[in-house]
Amino acid sequence: MAIIRFKALEQVFDRKPNHVSPPSDKTSDYFGINVFDKVKMQKYLSKDAFNHVMDAIEKGTPIDRRKADAVATGMKAWATERGTTHYTHWFQPLTGGTAEKHDAFIQLNQYGGVVEAFAGSALAQQEPDASSFPSGGIRNTFEARGYTAWDPSSPAFIIDNTLSIPTIFISYTGEALDHKAPLLKALNVIDKAATETCQLFDKNVTKVHANLGWEQEYFLIDEALYYARPDLALTGRTLMGHASAKDQQLDDHYFGSIPERVTAFMHDLESESYKLGIPVITRHNEVAPNQYELAPVFEECNLAVDHNVLLMDLMKKVSRHHGFRVLFHEKPFRGINGTGKHNNWSLATDTGVILHKPGKNPKSNMQFLAYVVNTIKAVYDHQDLLRASIASASNAHRLGANEAPPAILSCFLGTEVSAMLDQLEEQVTNKKMTPDEKTALKLDIGKIPEILLDNTDRNRTSPFAFTGNRFEFRAVGGSCNPATPMTVLNAAVAAQLIEFNGEVEKLVDNGVKKDEAIFQVLRKYIIASKAIRFEGDNYSDDWVKEAEKRGLTNVTDVPEALSAYLSDKSRKLFFDLGIFTESELEGRVEVMFEQYTLKIQIEARVLGDLAINHIVPTAVKYQNRLMENVLGLKEIYGEEYKDLAGNRIELIKEISDHVTAIKNGVNDMVDARKVANKMDDEKEKAKVYSKKIAPFLDKIRYHIDKLELIVDDEIWPLPKYRELLFLS
Ligand code: ADP
Ligand code: MG
Numbered sequence: 001m002a003i004i005r006f007k008a009l010e011q012v013f014d015r016k017p018n019h020v021s022p023p024s025d026k027t028s029d030y031f032g033i034n035v036f037d038k039v040k041m042q043k044y045l046s047k048d049a050f051n052h053v054m055d056a057i058e059k060g061t062p063i064d065r066r067k068a069d070a071v072a073t074g075m076k077a078w079a080t081e082r083g084t085t086h087y088t089h090w091f092q093p094l095t096g097g098t099a100e101k102h103d104a105f106i107q108l109n110q111y112g113g114v115v116e117a118f119a120g121s122a123l124a125q126q127e128p129d130a131s132s133f134p135s136g137g138i139r140n141t142f143e144a145r146g147y148t149a150w151d152p153s154s155p156a157f158i159i160d161n162t163l164s165i166p167t168i169f170i171s172y173t174g175e176a177l178d179h180k181a182p183l184l185k186a187l188n189v190i191d192k193a194a195t196e197t198c199q200l201f202d203k204n205v206t207k208v209h210a211n212l213g214w215e216q217e218y219f220l221i222d223e224a225l226y227y228a229r230p231d232l233a234l235t236g237r238t239l240m241g242h243a244s245a246k247d248q249q250l251d252d253h254y255f256g257s258i259p260e261r262v263t264a265f266m267h268d269l270e271s272e273s274y275k276l277g278i279p280v281i282t283r284h285n286e287v288a289p290n291q292y293e294l295a296p297v298f299e300e301c302n303l304a305v306d307h308n309v310l311l312m313d314l315m316k317k318v319s320r321h322h323g324f325r326v327l328f329h330e331k332p333f334r335g336i337n338g339t340g341k342h343n344n345w346s347l348a349t350d351t352g353v354i355l356h357k358p359g360k361n362p363k364s365n366m367q368f369l370a371y372v373v374n375t376i377k378a379v380y381d382h383q384d385l386l387r388a389s390i391a392s393a394s395n396a397h398r399l400g401a402n403e404a405p406p407a408i409l410s411c412f413l414g415t416e417v418s419a420m421l422d423q424l425e426e427q428v429t430n431k432k433m434t435p436d437e438k439t440a441l442k443l444d445i446g447k448i449p450e451i452l453l454d455n456t457d458r459n460r461t462s463p464f465a466f467t468g469n470r471f472e473f474r475a476v477g478g479s480c481n482p483a484t485p486m487t488v489l490n491a492a493v494a495a496q497l498i499e500f501n502g503e504v505e506k507l508v509d510n511g512v513k514k515d516e517a518i519f520q521v522l523r524k525y526i527i528a529s530k531a532i533r534f535e536g537d538n539y540s541d542d543w544v545k546e547a548e549k550r551g552l553t554n555v556t557d558v559p560e561a562l563s564a565y566l567s568d569k570s571r572k573l574f575f576d577l578g579i580f581t582e583s584e585l586e587g588r589v590e591v592m593f594e595q596y597t598l599k600i601q602i603e604a605r606v607l608g609d610l611a612i613n614h615i616v617p618t619a620v621k622y623q624n625r626l627m628e629n630v631l632g633l634k635e636i637y638g639e640e641y642k643d644l645a646g647n648r649i650e651l652i653k654e655i656s657d658h659v660t661a662i663k664n665g666v667n668d669m670v671d672a673r674k675v676a677n678k679m680d681d682e683k684e685k686a687k688v689y690s691k692k693i694a695p696f697l698d699k700i701r702y703h704i705d706k707l708e709l710i711v712d713d714e715i716w717p718l719p720k721y722r723e724l725l726f727l728s
Contacts, residue, residue: 005719008224011323012727015222017264018322022271032277034082034158036075044074056152058207060188063152068120075156076105076118079163087118089126089148090164092179092481093133094591098309099169101128102162123165124150133169134594135177136587146171151180154306157276166306175584179483180302182579186490187301189577193497194347194355197374200504200518201367205349210490211470213298213344214308215282217478218315219291219327220262222727225719226325231606232724235599236329236394236479239607239697240615242705243335244722248288258285262292265322269294272314278307288336289725298344298470301490305483308341328479331397333721338398339478343485346470347371347493357469362446366518369420369445370500373522373529375471376411378496379464380529382488382573383409384553384564386464387475389488391561392592393599395477399556408547408554409475410534412462418535420448421526428523433516441519461538491579500525558596559686565589593686597676600689600697604673607697608666614717615704616659622711623655651710658703658710665703669696 023030041050049070055061063071079087088100107117126148133146148167156165169178176182187210194208226232231239258266266283273280279297286293296307312328319326331338346356353364355371379386386409391399399407413421427441459465463475476485500521507517531550536543547554555561564570566589574580580588626648633641642649672692679685708716 008228011224012222017261020268034275035277036156068124072120072123087163089167091169134591136590183483183487186487190490190494193494207350210301212301212304215295215342217293217339220324237332240704242708269318330394330477343473358448362442365445377525377529378492380532382492388564389485412459412465428519593682661703665700
C-alpha cells in the first residue's frame, strides 16, 4: 500500500517542466484563431447571411431555416479548412461541466461514398439522446428526448478536430434543462429594464448588457500524488489529512514567484485560451500553497460564462500535459484557503458607458447612483436567493467559514459612495425641493470622483463589494458554473429596475419633476435597504450578532439555503420575469437537492472505504509492531518492561481507541445512509444527508488525522498534506 505513496513521490521528483511554444510570440497573431467570430463570419458568409446572424446576436431575432443553411455552409467551410472533421452541440447540463456529442461532417452519397455535409438544421437544432441528464422529473423516461438549440450570441469554436456550437438544452416540451437558457432570459430582461432606466438619463441608449469578469482560483497537484489519493480523485477534495506543520502562515506563497513547472503550464494554458479567444490576462500565486488564480478581461456575461466553463475544461486537459491535476473544489484541503470564483459584474450601455462607474458630471453620477442603489436594494430583497445561487455541497465548506463568508449577504460600498448615499438620505425630502437645494445636491453628486481611490484598498471580507466600477460577488464557488449566480443577480436587479422605473413614472405622472422623482425613489430605497450595507469585517463574530439585529439572514445549511429558490418571493421573481416556469423551477431545485445528496453520499462511501481498507489496517500493522516491541522487552527484561515500554503501551491503547472510533463511526454512518436512502422526497433526503450524515465525515476524519500523527511514516498509505501542497 505504502508503496503507492512512495512511488508517487519518486515520480514527482523526476518531473521536468514541459515548455510548449505558442504558435507565435505575438498573441495578436493567433488570438481567436479557432473561433468563428464576426471577422470570420464576414469572410465566410454571404452579406445576407452575415446580417441575419448579426441581427440574431444583437436583437435576438430567430434564425430563419434557409439562412441557417447558408450559415452552416460557411461555418463548415471555415472549420474544415482548419482541419476539423466533426461537429458538436456544446451545452451546459445541470450536472455541472459541459456536454458534447460529436457527429462527423459526412453524408452518404448515392454511390456509397461520403461527402462532407453540414446542414442548417444540424447547426440550428440537435436531438442528443440525453436521457441520463438530470431534469428533476421534467422528462419522464418514456419522453426522454431533449433538444439542443444554437445560441448565435456565443461564437462557435474548434477544439481538437471538432467544431463546437454553443447551444441551449431544452426538453421536448420546451423546458430549460441547462444553465444557459435561463441566463439568456435573465440577460434579456435586464437589458429591457435597464435600457428603460437609462432613458431617464440619456435618450441615446438603446441596449444595456451585463459584463462579467470572473477570477478563477484553482490548485495544481502533481498527477502521481493525485492518483495516490482516491479521495481527491473521486470527490475533488481530501477527506482526511493532518495539517502540514507549515502551510500558509507565512503568506509566502501569495504573489510569490511561480515555480517553473507551473509557469510552463500557465504559458501553455494561456496560448490555448488565446486560440479560443478567451482574453486571460492576469495570473498569480494565491494565498495557499499550490494555489493559483487567473482572470480574463471582462466580457459580455453570456460569453464570459461560456469562456469560464470552456476554460475550466481546457485547464483539466492542459494540466495533464504537464503532469498536474487541477482542482476547482471549493475546499480541497482543510485549514488553508479555499477556492472561489469572484464574479465581477456591471451593466454597460451600447453607448459605451459602464453604469456602475461614476461619471464626469452630476447627471451621469446621478445615473451611477441610481444603478448602485437599485443593485443594493436587489441584493437586500433577494439575499436568500443570492445565497441559494451559490450554495452547493462543495461551497458549503466556504459558506459561513472565514472566506468572504456568503452565509450572511452584505454589501460593501467604500467610504465615498457610502457618504453619498447618506447625504442623499439626509438632503432629499418628499417635499418639493427648492432650486437651491437641488443645485447643492447635484453639485455634491457631481463631486464623486471618476476614480474611487479608496476602493483600491477595498474590503476583502465582503461577499458583495463595490470595487470602483463594478460589484464583485465573491461568494461564488470555484467549481460552480457562474451562469447560476449571474441568472439570479441579473434577474433580481432587473426586477428592481422595473420597480424603480414604475415608481419614478408614477411620481412624474403626478406632476413631480423627473430629477426630483428619481431622488425621492432612490432615497426610499436607500432607507429600505440600509441593513445590507456593511463596511466592517465580515469575518468577525460581532458581525454575526449585528447582522442578526439588523434582520439579515444567516443560513449555513445547504439544503436550507437552496430552499430559498422555492419561497414565494423567489417564485414571483422568476415567474413574473419569465425566467423559469413552475415546473422548470421545481425540477431544477430537485436536481440541486439530489446533487447535494449524491455528493455527500459519495464522500461518505469513499471515506468509509479508505478508513476501513487503508487506514485501519495500517494502524493495526503499526500497533502489532509496537506490541512485538513490548513483548520483546518483556522477554528480555521481565517485569521491568513496564517501565521501559510505558509510552508504547499507551500508544497501543491510543491506536485501539482511534480504530474503534473509526469502525463505529463508519458503521453508524452506513446505518444512517440506509435510513436516508429509503426517503423519496429529494428535499427531505438532502436535509437528512446534511444533518445526519455529513457530520460523520468530520467525526471519522478526526480519528484518522490523529492516527496519521502516530503511525510510522514509512507505512502511511496516503500522500500527506505536506507532500500534496509543497511538491510541484
Ligand atoms: P482583483 O483580484 O483585484 O479583484 P483582478 O484584476 O484579478 O482583480 O480581476 C478583476 C476582474 O474584474 C477582471 O476580470 C476584470 O476584467 C474585471 N472587471 C474590471 N472592470 C469591470 C467591470 N466594470 N465590470 C465587470 N468586470 C470588470
Ligand atoms: Mg477579486
